[in-house]
Amino acid sequence: MTDLSVEARLVKQARSECSGGKPSDGSDVQYKRLAQAPNGRSTWCCRGILLCILIAQGVLSLRLSNTAFEDEALYLYAGHLNLDHLLSNAPYHEEFTKYFSGSPLLYPVFAALIDSVCGLAGARAFSLAVMLGATALLYLQSRRLFDMRAALYASAIFSVSQSTLTLGNLATYDATVIFLLALATWIVVRSADSRRPLFCLCAAPVLALAVAVKYAALMYLPVVLLIAGLIVFQHRGRRLSILHGLLLPAATGSILFFALQAASASYVQGLKRTTTEREQGSASLIDLLSYSAVWGGLTVALALIGVILYTREGLREECMSRPIFKNSALLCRLVLSLTLTSAAILAPLYQMYLHTETSLHKHIGYGLLFAAPVAGVAVSRLTGARFRYPFFGISVLVCLLVMGVSQAQARFDSWPDSSGLVKFLKPSIKKNGHYLLENRWPITYYFRKDAEPQQWISTNYFIYADHGGVSHRDDDAYEAAIRDRYFDIVVLTYTTTKVRSEKITKLLKTSNSYRTIDHNSRHGALLEKTYQIWVRR
Structure with a gap:
């Protein structure tokens, strides 16, 4: 039964009983709320507003443009190699499982399949589609947890955040994982009205798939599981809540356990290297805190206000439809709102512990998916009954919009436009050449049909056997490779491996075998990156 039909039935029942006299249970307030529940017209109006939000989100994401980001190029290139292995028995490159933050046989292969037909734009379009789906699911679950107004505000807040706009036009794992987390959360919220008590177990394979796509989703499993337990406790009682509290995590854990047993040992190595035992970085806590505050601080602040307002006063009577947590369930409301809000600080806290900034601008979007509904409650309450103070809601959304758009544009301007470099290198790439690249994956991706994987050498790690057969590391x-004139072309940017690149530059300058060519690539007016190119004489 659809949401609209259920609400219509309850409203009709409430109005008929209210018009016939005092309700049978003596609760005038309960029937007043039901009588004021949104009708079909308001439901369709909200859906129209949601459609406008989704259109705006899509337009704002699509306006961002640049050539392939290093992570995009890496995942797509690995996906093409594994796709060739699956389709034509080409060699399997197991090394990707040792340092990928998710299974290289899931998203990379699927994205490479899209890329084979539609190119990079197609792979990015898929990310936009799933991010739009996540926003729609956020609206549905927020509407059930809270009300329509809070759901609309939550969708608007999430849709204009930096991470949402960036990931909507970036072919990486993250958009797919956010969609899967939103889908799993919607399933457990939707199960509150299901006549089948075990309906929420359908979330188990979705959660397991989210973890397999990217291991960082492990941090958010407790959040979804706790939401499921709270909902079952409110609707089914303590006994079933304990049962669900054990069955759902047991089902999710079992799927992950058997999947890990079936996988090779390199997957365990990759899980430890990228997630559970990740190496410590050098970023300062102050810098990480400031980045987190800039990218999600306003939403978290609104969510904290929402925790207080929702816990103390519940929801407004005029905008309640069928709230899952009644006004008498104060403890449940407190735990629910705190759980959703605390999810927003999981990624920042973990990366502060690791002292690393890597992918923080993407990971923070995972938590904003959960915190946005509570922030929507805050904006809805502070806007006032029947939009008494519309200036507040408009000001907040405009501020978030301006911040999100500018921050997303800055992210896309943070890596160099490689189109000029690709054009310069195109006549020089040969099947038997060797090319040293500091940021090799974008060039490797664009020339994947023109050269073999072993022809591309990174400045991160290299083993070379000289003409005398001696191995060097x-x-x-x-x-030794520069002395032997091994590299046909060397491209340096002095960014990811600055110290080593400077050492290589000194070796190239003292060698008479290479000459330098300066190639400047400008993207926009905000940032300029310079490629230092050396060509063998």
């Missing part, structure tokens, strides 16, 4: 390997 790290800095010695680059020195």
